[in-house]
Amino acid sequence: VRIAVIGLGLIGGSIGLAARERLDAETTGWDLDPSALAAAGARGAIDMQSRSIAQAVDGADAAFVAAPVGALPELVAEVLRRASAACVVTDVGSTKRVIVAAQDDQRFVGGHPLAGAETSGIGHARADLFAGATWYLTPTPTTSGILYERLYRLLSSLGARPVAIDAADHDAILAVVSHLPHVLANVLIDQASTAPGADGERLPATGPSFRDATRVAGANSAIWTDIYLSNRDALIAAIDATVDRLGSVRSALARGDEAEITRWNNDAAATRRRLAAAELASGADLHELRVAVPNRPGVVAQIALELGRAGVNIADLALHPAPSMTEGVVALWLAGADTTTRAERLIVGLGFEVFRA
Amino acid sequence: VRIAVIGLGLIGGSIGLAARERLDAETTGWDLDPSALAAAGARGAIDMQSRSIAQAVDGADAAFVAAPVGALPELVAEVLRRASAACVVTDVGSTKRVIVAAQDDQRFVGGHPLAGAETSGIGHARADLFAGATWYLTPTPTTSGILYERLYRLLSSLGARPVAIDAADHDAILAVVSHLPHVLANVLIDQASTAPGADGERLPATGPSFRDATRVAGANSAIWTDIYLSNRDALIAAIDATVDRLGSVRSALARGDEAEITRWNNDAAATRRRLAAAELASGADLHELRVAVPNRPGVVAQIALELGRAGVNIADLALHPAPSMTEGVVALWLAGADTTTRAERLIVGLGFEVFRA
Numbered sequence: 001v002r003i004a005v006i007g008l009g010l011i012g013g014s015i016g017l018a019a020r021e022r023l024d025a026e027t028t029g030w031d032l033d034p035s036a037l038a039a040a041g042a043r044g045a046i047d048m049q050s051r052s053i054a055q056a057v058d059g060a061d062a063a064f065v066a067a068p069v070g071a072l073p074e075l076v077a078e079v080l081r082r083a084s085a086a087c088v089v090t091d092v093g094s095t096k097r098v099i100v101a102a103q104d105d106q107r108f109v110g111g112h113p114l115a116g117a118e119t120s121g122i123g124h125a126r127a128d129l130f131a132g133a134t135w136y137l138t139p140t141p142t143t144s145g146i147l148y149e150r151l152y153r154l155l156s157s158l159g160a161r162p163v164a165i166d167a168a169d170h171d172a173i174l175a176v177v178s179h180l181p182h183v184l185a186n187v188l189i190d191q192a193s194t195a196p197g198a199d200g201e202r203l204p205a206t207g208p209s210f211r212d213a214t215r216v217a218g219a220n221s222a223i224w225t226d227i228y229l230s231n232r233d234a235l236i237a238a239i240d241a242t243v244d245r246l247g248s249v250r251s252a253l254a255r256g257d258e259a260e261i262t263r264w265n266n267d268a269a270a271t272r273r274r275l276a277a278a279e280l281a282s283g284a285d286l287h288e289l290r291v292a293v294p295n296r297p298g299v300v301a302q303i304a305l306e307l308g309r310a311g312v313n314i315a316d317l318a319l320h321p322a323p324s325m326t327e328g329v330v331a332l333w334l335a336g337a338d339t340t341t342r343a344e345r346l347i348v349g350l351g352f353e354v355f356r357a
Numbered sequence: 358v359r360i361a362v363i364g365l366g367l368i369g370g371s372i373g374l375a376a377r378e379r380l381d382a383e384t385t386g387w388d389l390d391p392s393a394l395a396a397a398g399a400r401g402a403i404d405m406q407s408r409s410i411a412q413a414v415d416g417a418d419a420a421f422v423a424a425p426v427g428a429l430p431e432l433v434a435e436v437l438r439r440a441s442a443a444c445v446v447t448d449v450g451s452t453k454r455v456i457v458a459a460q461d462d463q464r465f466v467g468g469h470p471l472a473g474a475e476t477s478g479i480g481h482a483r484a485d486l487f488a489g490a491t492w493y494l495t496p497t498p499t500t501s502g503i504l505y506e507r508l509y510r511l512l513s514s515l516g517a518r519p520v521a522i523d524a525a526d527h528d529a530i531l532a533v534v535s536h537l538p539h540v541l542a543n544v545l546i547d548q549a550s551t552a553p554g555a556d557g558e559r560l561p562a563t564g565p566s567f568r569d570a571t572r573v574a575g576a577n578s579a580i581w582t583d584i585y586l587s588n589r590d591a592l593i594a595a596i597d598a599t600v601d602r603l604g605s606v607r608s609a610l611a612r613g614d615e616a617e618i619t620r621w622n623n624d625a626a627a628t629r630r631r632l633a634a635a636e637l638a639s640g641a642d643l644h645e646l647r648v649a650v651p652n653r654p655g656v657v658a659q660i661a662l663e664l665g666r667a668g669v670n671i672a673d674l675a676l677h678p679a680p681s682m683t684e685g686v687v688a689l690w691l692a693g694a695d696t697t698t699r700a701e702r703l704i705v706g707l708g709f710e711v712f713r714a
Contacts, residue, residue, distance in 0.1 A: 269575025
């Protein structure tokens with residue numbers, strides 16, 4: 001398998017390292033910055049340092065565009081112009097509505113791995129960056145099912161857990177679970193710099209809770225200004241919700257309401273445990289479903305999105321076109337008997353026939 | 358040296374382990390909960406499981422009260438009643454005004470190590486919990502200089518960096534660098550549970566930034582309800598400042614102000630670097646100052662607080678009483694020539710004579 005990586009920072013570099021190490025893939029790379037390209041070659045993230053996007057994607061089975069959100073529309077369009085009809089093209093941008101709206105090529109699937117944090121640059125790239133990480137994919141009705149399946153399996157091979165999601169849902173969720181934490185980290189850092197006794201030279205000592213809360217403060221502006229602005233409506237809604245919640249806590253504190261503060265804190269503890277359990281949910285108890293589908297673009301995306309919307313995670317997926325190529329079977333593996341029954345009902349609800357394997 | 362630990366959770370247990378491992382101290386312990394006491398014995402945190410506070414502090418050179426903030430006034434008073442005239446008594450509570458106001462015994466020094474985070478209980482105790490951690494001390498004019506020095510040296514031996522501070526300053530700083538991050542973590546967790554697609558059963562996938570930001574969410578209510586309420590005025594002020602800052606970010610986002618978002622984010626990056634540098638500042642280039650002082654309570658505290666207020670960290674400290682016991686010399690070690698000159702000026706400003714060693 002041959003993989004092109006356009007943009008060789010932390011994410012692009014890690015894709016290259018993982019693809020070479022886990023898939024024994026041949027990787028080609030291109031970056032606007034010649035020194036990043038050379039560093040990616042030296043780190044072993046790419047086999048070939050390409051002189052152009054056209055050269056990088058020549059003969060590629062999959063192309064990853066790993067550039068700042070603001071640069072994606074132009075780069076993805078160029079990659080699609082240069083890539084073959086059989087090449088799946090994806091990006092790794094942290095917001096998805098803009099790029100998904102800009103593309104209706106059936107070879108394009110928007111993507112976003114939930115990995116990487118306070119570091120950036122090829123120097124921090126590592127082959128295991130995506131191990132166990134959710135990797136969101138935003139297929140649309142125009143997406144090729146065959147190419148979606150190839151990308152899905154490729155990401156699984158890199159160690160990630162691909163999850164299909166609507167671009168709008170993605171952006172609303174990421175506003176809460178990523179962009180808002182970055183905003184709050186920046187706010188906390190700024191506030192600490194004006195704490196009692198602090199001045200330009202001196203800053204207060206901090207403990208582990210502060211260091212954890214501010215680890216992502218001041219993340220690379222070349223990446224994050226784009227993210228904040230491309231998702232500003234969702235981020236503003238998330239900020240408003242935070243201000244509301246802070247208002248409730250403030251009231252309980254002002255009243256000295258011990259019972260309410262305890263309830264609020266216990267609720268947070270319970271929710272945190274549920275979140276952690278959801279992260280750890282493994283695919284040990286796998287069940288297979290087979291779905292007969294017409295072989296046209298959008299069908300796999302439709303099923304993946306329906307399950308994604310219902311919170312059903314697809315542990316594995318395979319597409320078997322019938323020899324006639326007019327129909328086929330989508331095989332899905334799901335974790336747990338209850339989840340499988342729920343998935344079956346949802347897919348039947350879409351009008352497809354489902355068989356238990 | 359004999360050390361009593363009253364309350365054997367994460368902090369008390371770690372004090373016991375560190376004192377035995379680093380100081381070869383004999384440690385006695387008491388806990389209201391017999392199973393915590395037994396577990397501390399089994400973990401090797403204490404040499405003796407005492408049946409009462411009186412038995413635990415009998416013959417102790419130092420006593421640590423490591424209990425929830427709400428229980429401290431009563432427990433500290435009981436420890437002071439039972440401890441000898443030569444025993445320094447301290448606590449580890451996360452807020453300091455209440456307990457410091459409740460005690461004017463010259464043997465008492467309020468304390469607070471910036472260590473421990475999302476875990477609690479003797480099961481997570483470890484000997485290196487305080488390695489490199491700031492350990493705030495809140496001496497007052499009634500504090501015995503000799504006992505303060507003993508506690509200071511003891512904490513240094515446990516691997517901590519003791520820093521003197523006013524109780525009110527401590528509480529205002531901790532509101533920002535600890536209590537507020539805990540509040541924001543709780544708010545983030547709650548907000549994630551209502552993100553698009555989330556319901557009682559399902560929660561969104563999260564990435565590393567969210568997990569870091571919420572690591573301390575829902576911290577043990579038995580400890581944290583007390584902390585929030587005992588510092589509620591300072592915490593409310595910190596929450597209000599956060600809401601103000603969020604309002605500014607919101608405005609810049611609503612305007613689509615790219616330059617302002619970039620400036621704000623770059624400022625956070627710069628401040629974060631300064632905070633990290635301050636944490637790493639080591640005591641490699643140490644200079645000694647000797648200060649002639651009258652041998653009366655409060656003098657060491659006065660010097661330590663004056664330097665603490667000015668952001669001058671004392672890397673080490675020793676008190677040498679003259680044989681007459683009416684006067685003595687305080688030896689201070691400071692990191693860096695500039696800091697030492699600044700410290701010298703501050704101490705001369707207090708009216709004491711200073712000698713360079």
